[in-house]
Amino acid sequence: MAGIAKERGLFIIADETYREIVFTKKKAISFLSLAKVRDNVVLVDSASKRFNMCGARIGCLVSRNKSIMASVLKFSQGRLSSPFLEQLAVMPLLRNSGQFTHHLIHEYRGRRDAVIRGLSGIPGVSAYxxxxxxxxxxGLPVKDADHFCQWMLQKFHYHEQTVMLAPAEGFYVTPGKGKNEVRIAYVLSAPKLSHAMMILRRALEVYIRAVH
Known part of the structure; x- marks a missing residue:
């Protein structure tokens, strides 16, 4: 990607808000560390994802390109009503982010494992x-994940409970890609996510019989 950007004079807008949430011993490489495209990279980051502060509109935009930063500075000076309280709240986290993200990584790893375990027991489901x-x-064993997601919310329940999923087609540029896929976020505790995967399995069993 860096080579293509350099060759064709393109800019890379890198959303690196998840770069510290890594479950393996690997380390995420920032685009800003690639010297050959240093002037072609715009990095964006967000405290709402990095520190699990949902709704806190605190982030940053960074580039080594002085022209871009000069333009951004003009725009930012024209903004009103900056979130002052959120800025105060995030300052201690920025001073010692590692202590907080270490706990966050451990929690999300457990949630991921709960989801993957639950999905592995559902026939026809694929997930990395x-x-x-x-x-x-x-990936679900359905033709139209969007229809399935709506059906789950409108017509299915298991003991008065259901699961909200996000159709994944909108995350792709290629037409038709992700048609049978959904996005699951680990926004609940591991036990609740395990229960949700059980409900998903029940829903797929009913849906496939009724629709397919």
Whole structure:
């Protein structure tokens, strides 16, 4: 990707908000560390993902390209109503982010494992165990994941419970890609996620009989 950007004079906008949430011994490589495209990279980051502060509109935009940063500075000075309280809240985390993210990684790893274990027992489901972040793309044995997601919310329940899924087709540029896939985020505790995967299995059994 860096080579293509350099060759064709393109910019890489790198969303690296998950780069510290890694479940293996591997280390995420920042695009800003690649010298040959240092002037072609715009990095964006967000405290809401890195520190699990949902709703906190605190982030940053970084580039080694001085022209880009000069333009960004002009734009940022024109903004009003910056989230002052959120800025105060995130300051201690920035001073010692490792202490907090270490616990966060441990928690998300356990949640990921609960989801993958649950999915592995569902016939026809395919999922790669992510090495980072807090979501997984899952292939389902259905033709239209969007229809299945709506059906689960509107017509299915298991003991008055159901599961909300995000259709994954919108995450792709290629037409038709992800048509049978969904995105599952680890936003609940591991026991609740295990229970949700059980409900998903029941839903697929009913849906396949009824629709297919």
């Amino acid at each position: 165990s992510p090495e980072g972040a807090f979501y997984v793309i899952v």
